[in-house]
Amino acid sequence: MAVADPPQTVRYRLSLATVPASVPEARRGVRAELAARGLDADHPLTDTVLLVVSELVTNAVRHAAPRSPRTTLQLDFGERELTVRVHDRHPHCPQRREVPHEDGSGGWGLALVHELAALAGGAAEAVADEDGGGKTMLVRLPLEC
Template identity: 45%
Template sequence: MSTRLEALPHRHVLTLPAMPSAVRTARETAERALDEWGISLRHPTVGPALLILSELVTNSVRHAAALSPQVTVIYAAGADCLAFAVHDRHPHQPSLNASVTDTGTGAGGLATVMELTLGLGGTAVVRADVDGKGKSIWITLPL
């Protein structure tokens, strides 16, 4: 998949307090954005994408809230691609590759994220903030 984020015509950014309610708000915002962008919520990629998004926001709320009082979700889409990122200001960068093989080590949420992402033919990457004090986990899925 070679779609670049800059080429995706639809974008939305949402910043929320790193509280459990952020998961629901991020998911509902995604559903509204997809609907506005003309992407059917019945598309076979959308259900798994919403689960991936929920897992990533949950991880930020659970593991990063002490250092990151906010979580930011970036949504983007085009005719053949859906992309989103979850950003927090905790410096720990999880290994996405380890998540695929270490299902018994407490990486269950990330293992689910990776299994769904790869199963859909998508990509996942962790990008550190320039100052090293935060990161974004980016997911790109074909539509």
Template identity: 40%
Template sequence: MDTMSCDVEAVRSATSVAGARESARDFLEGLGRPPMTAEAADTVVLVVSELVTNAVRHGGGTCTLDLTAHPDSIEVAVHDRSPRAPRMRTPDLNDGTGGFGWPMVNRLAHTTSVTREAAGGKTVSALLTP
């Protein structure tokens, strides 16, 4: 099992999300197994982007991204300081202010989970089967 952890720092900054996407791409390219399809890699990167964006926007401004390669899946886990779980909401089609990310993650992932941490905060995980 291959794992990677990277801290995503900037407070509400697009560069932190971009950095998370780049870290995910680097992680996937560095796996010691046959490369996954471009579509599967893009799906992992999209889920990373959505979960990190949600954590930065709604979870206190900073988060930690952990990626784990299992024999036939990739786990994306994002830890933040907020105890509030992501929620489904009706997407705003008029001004595009959001509501699309969590439903999309749930559709793309094999499973998702939210674990509240005893010390505070939570971990949002998505298991993808490329």
């Protein structure tokens, strides 16, 4: 009896300067990659992925830039799941806030990412690098079968 090969993961990876101009650059790259994989503008997951990418790259720009001049965005397309990864070399692993910052400067981005992931049937988490010097924001989203 033959054993089937495990499903292959297709990866898209983009190294970005941790600067504001990288947010629209990330969105453009992700939009093109999603379209190449059959997730065009009308696909129900496309807007979710684009918003997640925008929020996570924006967070890296706003909070990690002084310690992380580069940010890495990666999409892993599995058979049933799309994984979005945004990595930087700032050691703080953020937690989602229950209330925004009192000064009105924000604080909802990570909560929005968690909510979007949950609404799509997925999950979001922060994963510290083994050396403690950075982290990856990881969002798993199921692909329609």
